[in-house]
Amino acid sequence: MNPHLAQLQPYPFQRLRGLLAGAQPPADLRHVNLSIGEPKHPAPDVVKTALTGSLEGLSAYPATLGSEALRTACAGWLARRYGVAVDAAREVLPVNGSREALFAFVQTVIDASGPERPVVISPNPFYQIYEGAALLAGAEPFYVNCTAAHRFQPDWKAVPESVWQRTRLVFVCSPGNPTGAVMRLEDWQTLFALSDRYGFVIASDECYSEIYFDAPPLGGLEAASRLGRGFERLVMFTSLSKRSNVPGMRSGFVAGDAALLEKFLLYRTYHGSAMSPVFQAASVAAWNDESHVSANRALYAAKFDAVTGQVASVLDVCRPEAGFYLWARVPDGDDAAFARALFEAEHVTVLPGSFLARDAHGTNPGRGYVRLALVAPLEECIEAAYRIVRFVSRITNPST
Template sequence: MNPRLDSLHPYPFERLRQLFAGLAPNPQLRPISLGIGEPRHATPAFVLQAYTDALHSATQGLASYPATAGTPALRQAFAAWLQQRYGIAVDADRQTLPVNGSREALFALTQAVVNPGNPQAVVVCPNPFYQIYEGAALLAGATPHYANSDPARNFAVDWDAIPEDVWQRAELVFVCSPGNPTGAVMPLAEWQKLFALSDRHGFVIASDECYSEIYFQGEAPLGGLQAASQLGRTDFRNLVMLTSLSKRSNVPGMRSGFVAGDARILQQFLLYRTYHGCAMAPPVQAASLAAWGDEAHVAANRELYRQKFEQVTPILAEVLDVALPDAGFYLWAGIPAALGMDDTRFAQELYVRQHVTVLPGSYLARATPAGNPGAGRLRMALVAEVDECLEAAHRIASCVEQLRGQ
C-alpha cells in the first residue's frame, strides 16, 4: 500500500462520530443536524428533466464513452457563465474543463501540479480549511503549510505571516473564497499580493469558489479570475478556479462542476484526466448545461439562505460570538469563555441536552505555533429549511443558558 495513506487524518465527520460515541441525546427532541454542509433545498425540476431526457436519448444516454473534455456546448456554457457572472472572456476550448465536482478536481489538480521529485515541495492551505486540501497535498508527497485566518480581519488569511522559505518551496496555494467555514471573501488587494508572490516564486493558485453564489450582503463575491482580469492578468497565469453546481443549484449528488484559468495548466490537467478516467456522464453534462444557463433558480436559492441567516443569526448572536458572514451557508460562532469549555465539550453538551449536531471548529483546523484557529468555535451549516434552522437556534440558545446556570 502507498505509505502516504498513513499520513492522512480522520475526516472531521468520523471524529464527530467518535466524539458522540456512547452519548445519549435527549429522547424527547427530534434530531437536528447543522454539522454537514450538504445542500438540502429542492433540486430544480428543469435540471432533473434535462437529466432524464438525456438519459433516455439515443445520442446523449449511456451507450457511448464520453469525452474527458466534455462537449463543446458544455464548455461554451462555462464560458458564457463566466462572462455573465464575472464579466471576463475565456477561450472555452483551451481555458475550461468539466470536472466531477470541485472536490474531485481539487484532489486531481494537486496530483497534476505537485512535482513528485521534489521532497521539499510545500502546499499552502488556509487554516481552518477544507480537509481535501491537506489530503491531496500529503498524497502528492508535499508538506502542507497552514496559513492561519485572522479573526480581527474577518477571518482573512494572514499571508504576511508565511515565512519566505515557505513561499520559496511552495508549488501550490489553495484559496477558498468565500471561505469554508468562515464565509470570508478575499478582496482585490489580497489577490494582488498573492499574484505578486506567485510571479516571484512560480507556484500555482487553486481558487476554490464553490460557495460563490450564496451571498447576502452587497455585491456578489469577487472571483479569482475576475480579480486577475481587473489587475490586467488576462492570461490567468498560474491560476485555476474551481466551481461547482452542488451549492449553486442544489445538486450535490450529481457531482458536476468545472475548472477554468491558465490554458497551459489546463492542457496538462486534461492529459492527466484522460488517464485518470474521470469523464462526466452525458446525462450529467446535459443537466449541467441547463443549470449553468439559468440564474432564476440561483436567485431563489440565495433568497432562501438570506431568510434563514436573517432570522437565525440574531438569536445566536445573543449567546455566541457570531455575525452574518460575507457569503456561504455556514455560521462560524465563538463559544463564550465564561462557559469554561472547549468546542468539543460544547458540541457534546449540545448533542446530549438538545439533540443538535454542530461541528467543532478545531476539527476543521490544525495546530500551529500560533495555536489552532478553529479552537473555541463551531461551524453550523444552515442547510435545512427555515423552521428547522430556527428551532436549532433556539435550542442552542437554551443550551448556553443551561450551561451558564450550572
C-alpha cells in the first residue's frame, strides 16, 4: 500500500458525524443542514436542454484535451469576466471539476525524489484536498494561518526562509473557503514577487468567484494581467458547480501557464480523466450564458440579506465579500461543543471551524468559529437563523 495513505486525516464531515453521534435532536423540529457546501438551487434550463440535446455523445470516447468548442467557450468566459486573453489551444484545459483537478495537479508538479522534501503551502483554514494531494505526492504541507487580523488572508511574513527555499507549490483560495475573503491586487503582487524569488507554482482555487454581492472578485490571471505579467508558474482552477448549480456534472477548467498545462495534459491522458462529450456540450452552454448566473447570485443575496443580521445579533459575524458561507465566532470559543449543542437543541447542523484547519504555529485559526453554508432554500435558512438566535440567547442569558 502507498505509505502516504496513513498520513491522511479524516475528512471534516466524517469528524462531524462522529461529533454528532448519539445526539438526540428534538423530533418535532425538521433538520436544517448548514454544514455542507453543496449547491441546492435548480440546475439552469440552458444546461438541461444542452444535455438532452447531446446524448449521442455517449457513443464516443472523449478527448482529454476537450473539444475545441469547450475550450473556446472557457476562453471566451475568461475574456468577458476578467478581460484576460488566453490561448484556448494551449492555456485552457477542461477538467472534471476543480476538486479532481486540484488533486491531480499536485501529482504533476511535485518532484519528491530529491534530497530535501518539497513543501506545499496551504492557507489555514483550507479545503482538505490541498493537504491530501500534498501528502500523497510525497510533499510536506506547511500551513499559513488566515486570521481576522490579516483580513483572513495568509500571513506570508510568517513563512520562514528555510520553508520558502523548499516550497514548490502554493495554494490560494479566493474567494476563500470558509471565510469568503477576496485577495486584493496588492496581495497578488506580494505573492507573485515571492514566486519570482523562489520559483514556486501558484495554484489559484477560484471556484466561488461568481457568488458575490458587490464587486466581482479579482482573479489570479486578471491580477497578473493588470500587473503586466504573463502567466508563468500560475494556474487558476474554476468550476460550474457553484456558478451554475451543477455539482453532479463535475465540470470545470484550469487555465494559465501553457508549459505547466502541457505536462498536466500528459498526466491526465494517462489518468483517464476526460470529460464526457455530453457534459462538454452542456458546459459550453453554461459558460456561454450569464443570465442564470445573475439569477443564482440574486438567490444567495436574498438569503444573506435575510439571515446575516439575525445571526449577527447573537454571534460575531458579517456578510462575506463572496461565497455562500457565514464564518461566525461562537460565544465560548469551543466550536465543536457549540455545534453539538446546537444540533441537540435546535436540529440545525453547522460545521466546527477547527475541523477545517490544523494546529499550526501555536494555534488552530478555525477554533472558535463555525461555518454556516447558506445553500438551503430561503425559508429554511431563515428558520435556521431563528433557531440559532434562540439557542445562543438561551445559553448566554439562561435566565431569560
